[in-house]
Amino acid sequence: xxxxxxxxxxxxxxxxxxxxxxxxxxxEGEVVSIIGPSGSGKSTILRCAAMLERMxxxxxxxxxxxxAKSDGRVAWYQPGKELKKFHHYFGLVFQNFNLFxxxxxxxxxxxxxxxVDKVPKEExxxxxxALLAQLGLSDKENAYPYQLSGGQQQRVSIARALAMQPxxxxxxxxxxxLDPELTGEVLKVIKQLAQEKMTxxxxxxEMQFARELSxxxxxxxxxxVVQDGTPDEIFNSANERVRDFIGxxxx
Amino acid sequence: MSxxxxxxxxxxxxxxxxxxxFLTLLFSLPLGLLIAFGRxxxxxxxxxxxxxxxxxxxGTPLMLQLIVVYFAPYYVFNLKIGSAYRMIAVILGFSLNxxxxxxxIYRSGIEAIPVGQHEAAKVLGFTKLxxxxxxxxxxxxxxxxxPVTNEVITLVKDTxxxxxxxxxxxxxxxxxxxxxxxxxxxxMVAGLFYYIFNLLVAFAMxxxxxxxxxxx
Numbered sequence: 193x194x195x196x197x198x199x200x201x202x203x204x205x206x207x208x209x210x211x212x213x214x215x216x217x218x219x220e221g222e223v224v225s226i227i228g229p230s231g232s233g234k235s236t237i238l239r240c241a242a243m244l245e246r247m248x249x250x251x252x253x254x255x256x257x258x259x260a261k262s263d264g265r266v267a268w269y270q271p272g273k274e275l276k277k278f279h280h281y282f283g284l285v286f287q288n289f290n291l292f293x294x295x296x297x298x299x300x301x302x303x304x305x306x307x308v309d310k311v312p313k314e315e316x317x318x319x320x321x322a323l324l325a326q327l328g329l330s331d332k333e334n335a336y337p338y339q340l341s342g343g344q345q346q347r348v349s350i351a352r353a354l355a356m357q358p359x360x361x362x363x364x365x366x367x368x369x370l371d372p373e374l375t376g377e378v379l380k381v382i383k384q385l386a387q388e389k390m391t392x393x394x395x396x397x398e399m400q401f402a403r404e405l406s407x408x409x410x411x412x413x414x415x416x417v418v419q420d421g422t423p424d425e426i427f428n429s430a431n432e433r434v435r436d437f438i439g440x441x442x443x
Numbered sequence: 444m445s446x447x448x449x450x451x452x453x454x455x456x457x458x459x460x461x462x463x464x465f466l467t468l469l470f471s472l473p474l475g476l477l478i479a480f481g482r483x484x485x486x487x488x489x490x491x492x493x494x495x496x497x498x499x500x501x502g503t504p505l506m507l508q509l510i511v512v513y514f515a516p517y518y519v520f521n522l523k524i525g526s527a528y529r530m531i532a533v534i535l536g537f538s539l540n541x542x543x544x545x546x547x548i549y550r551s552g553i554e555a556i557p558v559g560q561h562e563a564a565k566v567l568g569f570t571k572l573x574x575x576x577x578x579x580x581x582x583x584x585x586x587x588x589x590p591v592t593n594e595v596i597t598l599v600k601d602t603x604x605x606x607x608x609x610x611x612x613x614x615x616x617x618x619x620x621x622x623x624x625x626x627x628x629x630x631m632v633a634g635l636f637y638y639i640f641n642l643l644v645a646f647a648m649x650x651x652x653x654x655x656x657x658x659x
Contacts, residue, residue: 279568290559304567338659
């Protein structure tokens with residue numbers, strides 16, 4: 193089953209053509225990493241998929257339903273009310289966490305299920321406790337974000353996204369704000385999710401991690417896909433640019 | 444005149460001063476938020492109107508604004524002005540003026556909240572209203588407490604301007620008693636009153652700040 197399908201996405205900011213033509217399809221349980229140099233449009237793809245930005249042209253399809261459909265020139269989005277339900281299909285983990293500082297860890301995780309999805313309070317709390325246990329944060333449910341390390345904050349933000357029970361989870365450079373030690377604890381959690389067959393798209397600069405974890409890796413540059421293949425294909429690429437980029441990380 | 448009788452006379456003025464103070468806050472704090480929204484609106488007409496309003500309110504004397512508010516019904520609508528309107532005009536004038544200052548304070552607070560907070564809320568499915576009420580506003584309030592405290596303290600002292608519309612707030616009475624009895628004592632008492640009033644304001648706001656210091 194295809195969870196997400198993007199056809200011929202295009203996106204400009206003013207004169208800047210960020211995404212020239214991008215297509216991607218993600219099946220249930222698949223882990224796709226997007227790599228490539230900074231400014232290549234990786235994050236923009238996630239932001240368009242999460243509907244924080246509107247693409248100019250292309251199709252955006254979740255679970256076979258069109259959130260936006262191209263008429264050949266521009267993308268037409270569903271009206272606001274219809275669009276709301278698509279928010280249930282995905283979750284997004286940000287580079288700088290974006291936890292709500294005035295909420296405890298528990299409330300960060302339970303507030304959206306309770307006030308958006310109308311999950312009963314007790315059920316939401318049980319769900320949150322299970323997630324916190326899974327992510328190794330059981331003793332932190334009453335802490336506030338400022339009391340946590342960056343790695344703990346990022347794990348809470350992963351728990352917050354998972355509490356909405358999304359079909360697919362997007363990670364936008366989830367470890368770029370963390371030191372190597374904290375990076376490790378976050379990557380461990382993402383690996384664990386991959387083993388549980390969570391469908392994910394991960395924008396990352398962690399090459400070895402992408403290699404170990406991904407079913408597929410997409411290499412992007414200047415708003416286009418340079419290569420889309422298995423980790424082995426990408427890491428033994430015939431494309432000089434891809435080889436060059438990956439070589440720098442292995443050096 | 445004994446000290447006791449003088450205090451009694453001033454006390455009625457203190458009540459009026461308190462009324463002006465609390466009613467002005469009651470109306471200007473929410474009105475300021477509304478003006479702040481106008482000031483940040485996407486619509487350029489709404490934005491310009493709000494900007495112009497703020498510039499007039501901040502750029503002209505409050506005393507003059509009180510006079511305008513008081514006489515406008517007569518000069519603009521040819522209505523007869525009753526004496527009950529004096530207090531209403533004072534509250535109206537103060538509220539309209541202070542709302543402009545509060546609007547700019549709100550705006551600074553709202554714009555200081557990182558865009559990531561809005562984005563995180565949007566991805567989780569919060570409506571715009573939920574996002575503002577649950578996520579943004581509480582953080583704004585924490586940030587703007589110090590400048591709001593400044594304005595509130597200024598308001599305590601500004602209440603004395605109500606004398607231009609012959610509303611007998613405390614300072615007006617103090618001046619009258621001082622003139623009639625040829626003593627500065629009532630003015631000293633008035634000064635002490637404002638000082639203690641503001642000590643209480645500062646104390647209450649500090650409490651509130653402490654209460655919101657559970658997060659950063």
